[in-house]
Amino acid sequence: MTAGYYAAVDWGTTSFRLWIIGEDGAVLAERRSAEGMTTAAKVGFHAVLDAHLAATDAPGHLPIVICGMAGARQGWREAGYLDTPAALSAIAGSAISVPDVDRDIRILPGLAQRDMRHPDVMRGEETQLLGAAGTLGTGRHLVCMPGTHSKWVRLSGETVEGFSTFMTGELFDVVSRHSILSNSVSDGGALAGNDPAFLEAVSEATRNPALATNLLFSVRAGQLLHGISATDAKARLSGTMIGVEIAGALATAGSIDGICLVASGPLGALYHAALESQGLKVQHVDADDAVRAGLSAAAGAIWPL
Amino acid sequence: MTAGYYAAVDWGTTSFRLWIIGEDGAVLAERRSAEGMTTAAKVGFHAVLDAHLAATDAPGHLPIVICGMAGARQGWREAGYLDTPAALSAIAGSAISVPDVDRDIRILPGLAQRDMRHPDVMRGEETQLLGAAGTLGTGRHLVCMPGTHSKWVRLSGETVEGFSTFMTGELFDVVSRHSILSNSVSDGGALAGNDPAFLEAVSEATRNPALATNLLFSVRAGQLLHGISATDAKARLSGTMIGVEIAGALATAGSIDGICLVASGPLGALYHAALESQGLKVQHVDADDAVRAGLSAAAGAIWPL
Numbered sequence: 001m002t003a004g005y006y007a008a009v010d011w012g013t014t015s016f017r018l019w020i021i022g023e024d025g026a027v028l029a030e031r032r033s034a035e036g037m038t039t040a041a042k043v044g045f046h047a048v049l050d051a052h053l054a055a056t057d058a059p060g061h062l063p064i065v066i067c068g069m070a071g072a073r074q075g076w077r078e079a080g081y082l083d084t085p086a087a088l089s090a091i092a093g094s095a096i097s098v099p100d101v102d103r104d105i106r107i108l109p110g111l112a113q114r115d116m117r118h119p120d121v122m123r124g125e126e127t128q129l130l131g132a133a134g135t136l137g138t139g140r141h142l143v144c145m146p147g148t149h150s151k152w153v154r155l156s157g158e159t160v161e162g163f164s165t166f167m168t169g170e171l172f173d174v175v176s177r178h179s180i181l182s183n184s185v186s187d188g189g190a191l192a193g194n195d196p197a198f199l200e201a202v203s204e205a206t207r208n209p210a211l212a213t214n215l216l217f218s219v220r221a222g223q224l225l226h227g228i229s230a231t232d233a234k235a236r237l238s239g240t241m242i243g244v245e246i247a248g249a250l251a252t253a254g255s256i257d258g259i260c261l262v263a264s265g266p267l268g269a270l271y272h273a274a275l276e277s278q279g280l281k282v283q284h285v286d287a288d289d290a291v292r293a294g295l296s297a298a299a300g301a302i303w304p305l
Numbered sequence: 306m307t308a309g310y311y312a313a314v315d316w317g318t319t320s321f322r323l324w325i326i327g328e329d330g331a332v333l334a335e336r337r338s339a340e341g342m343t344t345a346a347k348v349g350f351h352a353v354l355d356a357h358l359a360a361t362d363a364p365g366h367l368p369i370v371i372c373g374m375a376g377a378r379q380g381w382r383e384a385g386y387l388d389t390p391a392a393l394s395a396i397a398g399s400a401i402s403v404p405d406v407d408r409d410i411r412i413l414p415g416l417a418q419r420d421m422r423h424p425d426v427m428r429g430e431e432t433q434l435l436g437a438a439g440t441l442g443t444g445r446h447l448v449c450m451p452g453t454h455s456k457w458v459r460l461s462g463e464t465v466e467g468f469s470t471f472m473t474g475e476l477f478d479v480v481s482r483h484s485i486l487s488n489s490v491s492d493g494g495a496l497a498g499n500d501p502a503f504l505e506a507v508s509e510a511t512r513n514p515a516l517a518t519n520l521l522f523s524v525r526a527g528q529l530l531h532g533i534s535a536t537d538a539k540a541r542l543s544g545t546m547i548g549v550e551i552a553g554a555l556a557t558a559g560s561i562d563g564i565c566l567v568a569s570g571p572l573g574a575l576y577h578a579a580l581e582s583q584g585l586k587v588q589h590v591d592a593d594d595a596v597r598a599g600l601s602a603a604a605g606a607i608w609p610l
Binding site: 117120149164167168177210245 | 480
C-alpha cells in the first residue's frame with residue numbers, strides 16, 4: 001500500500017467528508033458524516049476532525065487541507081476571501097494555517113465579488129472550480145454548481161471573472177415547507193429530469209422569468225382548478241425555480257465557449273435535463289470528483305512531493 | 306338617522322370587517338376583528354357574524370352581503386367562481402344564499418381563469434374591482450391589488466379579460482422568516498416608498514427580473530461584504546420582490562390606457578412609489594373604499610330599493 005500523503009476535507013454547513021490520499025493520488029480511506037459547521041461549531045472542529053482521522057488510522061504527521069465552511073467567520077478559523085477577478089492558482093497560496101494544533105492544517109479561502117451592485121460570495125465551490133477547471137481547457141466557460149445557493153461562475157481560462165449566486169435550492173425548500181404551496185407539494189414523489197411537468201415549467205420560466213412568482217401561484221391555482229397531482233405540482237415548483245435561474249445566469253454570461261455543470265446525484269440529473277431542454281450543450285463533471293481534484297491541486301501546491 | 310339597508314362584510318383569511326349601510330349609503334356602524342376564515346372555521350361563521358351584528362344593534366331582518374374567503378370551499382359555504390372573461394355586473398347575480406339561517410345572507414363568488422397554462426383564482430378582490438371599476442371609465446385598464454397574493458387584472462370596460470396573481474407578500478414573509486436572509490432583515494425598521502435602497506432594488510429587479518433570486522442572495526452578500534444595515538436589507542428584499550412583480554405584470558399587460566392601484570396604508574404607499582419610480586402614472590383608489598363600493602353595488606343589484 002502506498003503511503004498517506006495528506007488528508008483532504010470538504011467541510012460544508014451540514015456535511016463533513018474526509019479522504020486520505022496516497023502519494024500516487026489514490027484514495028486510501030474515506031469518511032462521511034453530518035458533522036458540518038453547524039454541528040462542529042458546538043462539538044468543536046478539532047474534536048470532529050481528530051475522531052475521523054483516528055478512525056482511518058492516519059499517521060500523526062499527516063497534513064490536512066480543508067475547504068468550505070470551516071473557513072467561515074462562524075467556522076473553525078476564518079480563511080477570508082480571494083477577490084474577483086481571481087486566478088484559481090492563487091487559492092492554495094492564500095490558505096491559512098490553523099494555529100495551536102499538532103499538525104499542519106490549512107483552510108482554503110472563499111471567493112468574494114465586492115462589486116457594490118452585485119456583491120457575492122462563495123466558500124467551498126472555489127475548490128470544486130479549481131478541480132473542474134483542469135478538464136475545461138482554455139476559452140470562456142460558464143460553470144454551474146447547483147445547490148442550496150447555486151453558483152454560476154464566469155471562468156476565463158483559469159481566472160474567475162465573476163459569479164452569481166441564485167437562492168434556488170433554499171427557496172424551493174422554504175416555499176415547499178412554509179408557503180401556501182406546502183399543501184400542494186408535500187405529498188409529491190421524487191422528481192425526474194424527463195418529467196414533462198418539470199420540463200414545461202423550466203421552459204415557461206426560462207421564457208418569462210418576470211412571471212416567476214406568478215408561475216409559483218399557478219401551481220396552487222392549477223391544483224384548485226384542474227386537480228394537478230402533488231408530484232406534478234412539485235415538478236412545476238422545481239422547474240420554475242430552475243428555469244428562472246437558467247434565464248438569469250444566461251442573461252449575465254456574455255459570450256461563452258461552453259457550459260460546464262458541476263453536480264452529483266439527482267440534482268445534477270435535473271439540472272442536466274433542464275439545460276439540455278433549452279438547447280444548451282453541457283459538459284457534466286461530478287461534484288465529488290471536482291472537490292477532491294481541487295483539494296488535491298491545492299495540496300500539491302502547498303506540499304510539493 | 307337613516308334606516309339600515311343592509312350589512313356588508315369583507316371576510317378574509319385572517320380579517321373580518323362589517324359595515325351597516327343606510328338607505329342613503331351612509332356607514333351607520335363598523336366592526337373590525339381578526340376573526341377571519343381561519344378563526345371562523347373553528348368558532349363557526351354564523352356565531353362570529355351574529356356577535357358582530359348584535360354589537361351594532363342591527364335589526365333582525367337586515368340582509369347581509371359577504372365577499373371573500375367565507376365563500377371558499379373551506380369557508381362558510383362555497384360560492385364558486387365566475388369564469389373569465391367575466392362581466393363585473395354578473396357578480397351579484399351569481400351570489401349564493403346561505404341556507405338554514407333566519408336572514409337573507411348572500412356570499413359573492415370569486416373569479417377563476419381556467420386557462421390550462423395560466424390557471425388563476427381570486428376571492429374578495431373581484432368585489433374591490435367591482436367597486437373600483439366605477440371610477441375608471443371605459444378603456445383598457447391594468448388594476449393592481451397588492452397583498453399576500455397580489456392580483457393584476459386586465460380590465461376592459463367592465464369586463465375582466467384575465468388576471469395574474471404574484472405571491473409577492475407571502476414570499477417576502479417566508480423569505481424574511483425562514484431563509485438565510487432572516488438574520489439580515491429581522492432587525493429592519495419600517496419601509497418608506499422614498500427609501501433609495503428600496504427604489505434602487507425596484508429598478509434593478511424591474512430591469513433584470515431573471516436575476517430575482519440572485520438579487521435576493523446579494524442582500525446577504527451585501528451585508529457580509531459591505532455591512533449594509535438591516536433596514537436597507539429589508540428595503541432591498543421588498544424592492545426586489547415588488548420590482549419582479551411589476552416587470553411580470555407589465556410583460557403580460559398588452560396595450561393599456563391606464564394603471565389603477567387599489568390599496569391602502571403603508572403597502573399602498575410602497576407600491577405607489579415603486580410604480581411611479583418606473584415612470585408609470587397611477588390612479589390610486591383606497592382598497593377599503595373599493596371593497597365597500599363593490600359590496601354596495603352588489604347589494605343594490607340584489608335588493609333594489
